[in-house]
Amino acid sequence: MKRTAGYLLIGIFFGVVMYKSEAASWFRIYEMFHFDAFHMYGIIGSALFLGVIGVQLIKRSNARSFFGEPIKIAPKERGFKNYFFGGIIFGLGWALAGACPGPIYTLIGAGYVSILVVLIGALGGAFLYGLLRKYLPH
Numbered sequence: 001m002k003r004t005a006g007y008l009l010i011g012i013f014f015g016v017v018m019y020k021s022e023a024a025s026w027f028r029i030y031e032m033f034h035f036d037a038f039h040m041y042g043i044i045g046s047a048l049f050l051g052v053i054g055v056q057l058i059k060r061s062n063a064r065s066f067f068g069e070p071i072k073i074a075p076k077e078r079g080f081k082n083y084f085f086g087g088i089i090f091g092l093g094w095a096l097a098g099a100c101p102g103p104i105y106t107l108i109g110a111g112y113v114s115i116l117v118v119l120i121g122a123l124g125g126a127f128l129y130g131l132l133r134k135y136l137p138h
Contacts, residue, residue, distance in 0.1 A: 006066065015106040024103035024110070033095045081137065097121065 018024045023043050032040035055073060057063070063071050094100045097118045099107060104122060107115040129136075 003067070011105075014102065015109050018103055018106040019110055024099065024106040026098040029094070029098050029103075093122075093125070 021043060022028045023040065028037070028040050031037040058071050059073060065071055090100070097104075099115065099118055101122060104115055104119050108119065
């Protein structure tokens, strides 16, 4: 129960930051895919930069979670095709829907009920991937 409450608070904080920074804004996403503004690239780039630094600090310091468990980051498989084609599919879905997974929940929380269609599509896509995973190249 204690963990769930912590995850819920982190999720609420993440949603507020997404909403206030306009990262969940369909207009900002539209601008990004038309290369009209730097706003989203700045957000994504700074998240990437901080993420790389954070992961390296965790790996090198043998850090532990808030609950005292050692944090283990599994090594990623080397490859090109799986990341390239997966990124293309993800980007196309993001461009068509106007939202990636994080902003979907943020927009639902902000009262945009029509985004439930996107959530159903995202969950359906994840389910379909689970069914077809053994037939796909990894």
